[in-house]
Amino acid sequence: MPQRRVVTGRSQEPRQRFAEELRLLRAEKGVSLRELAERAGWDPSLFGKMENGHTLGGPEVVQALDQYYGTPGLLLALWELAVADPTQFRERYRQYMVLEAGAVSMWQYSPSVLPGLLQTPEYARELLRRGGLTGDELGAQVEARVGRREVLLGEDPLQLRAIVSESVLRTPLRNPGEWRGQLEYLDMMARGHNVTVQVLLLSAGLHALTNTDTIFLRGVDGQTVAWVETGYSGELVQETATVERLLLRYDRVRDLALSPDESRQFIERMLEEAPCEPST
Template sequence: MTQPKSLDGSANPRAFFGAELRRLRTAAELTQERLGSLVYLSGDTIAKVEKAVRVPTEELAQRLDAALGTDGHFDRLFRLAEKSSKHPQFFALHAELERTAQRIEEFSPYLVPGLIQTEGYAREIFRAFWPYLPDEQVNQKVKARLDRAALLDKDVEYWAVLDEMVLKEPGLPPSVMREQVQHIVALIKDHRAIVQVLSRSAGMHALRSGPLTILTLQDSTPVAYVEAPHTGQLLDSAEQVHACRLSYDLVRAAALPPPASLELIESTLEEYGT
């Protein structure tokens, strides 16, 4: 079972939800296993909600209120968490966990990962995905994405593996791609990121199905995040995370070494002019 740890309930609304759950469960003299049985979950799942590494649902919030007699307290906290996030519901918990990660490892087969996107690149992507959104809402999405990039200025280890096609995206203006590639090069040379490229010659690989992010949190708990168009899923079971880790390590082993990757990344600048 996940072991208890000190919680910072002020970190974000979901962390507050978890801290309140632990406080009120303890006050009711219930173990995680006992409370779990009352709301039809395992004790391990209750522990993960308390640690804010499992997303609470509206149904769980209502069951907790019924089990603990808290008169809608958890339902209100759930709604607060939903409204306060700058990100889509499916991505919100990932974004919060990302801020407390010691290491972030990503594989991206189609797009430059959000953490290392430039403003121009992010704007083009959001406009392609959301063609009918007003400019103001697109601007809000771009700002939320760029705010995440501040993580790379902190003491976090960031490692990305990019499919070669990510660097040779023909659908974006050359000026946008040139700025984006230059930004990746700068991150590498400033020792703020390690980036490898999976070349076209690598053939079939373990992550052909899509992007993957693995977060190693401050207490060394690893979680994985997989994404598809307009949806995503955070995986926190040991078995699932282990399988994701194996797939990521296989892809990283198949990619070009960092020096050769940097050379290839810099060479793509020639394709986008000066």
């Protein structure tokens, strides 16, 4: 088993360091990308994108490479550092925003908060404030998030399907009046011809996307990409085979959710239960 390399002396940028290690290990093995794919599994194009730094891949892919190269835990540790790097997160999110602006359809599963495109300014403000934003930066981020909703309007709007966990609708804002306004806005949007909202009840139990906020975007060229986000980072997934696996998981979650009509009725029940007066 090869010894672990000392990180010092090589790239100190996490994503570049990860890609560099992948290239070095394959060179030491003396195998092509196609040979690597045949022996370790997965698609050769994915390994090529990972070695070029275009994508990080997923933990399952990295674990398979660790096993193939005989470096237990090394690549996975480097991958975790690259995923958690805030600079790379901002760049990946910037790429996602460009793709969102040009998308013709979107599918999303939200386990913990309402989808950004369906948030009121009050909901966005409280959520971003809880995340640590203040002052002018908070105001700018709220304005940017609300501005994104324009893709759902106009003559040729984005087609959106949003599956939200029941827990999202049972986690109110601090101000009851603002929470009622959010529920009313969600109910109104769910009645639009281009927006479909489905509620996944807690009684549905565990599923393949339990802790993962997942978004799929389809562009005018028909290509679909995914944005997968956890509580600490996000990843833009463009490799076809990986996107297809995520889509299969999404479809299974959709099968567990209430129908659109049942979901609107659920939202209306939440409205009936919501207090009318703002907190003092």
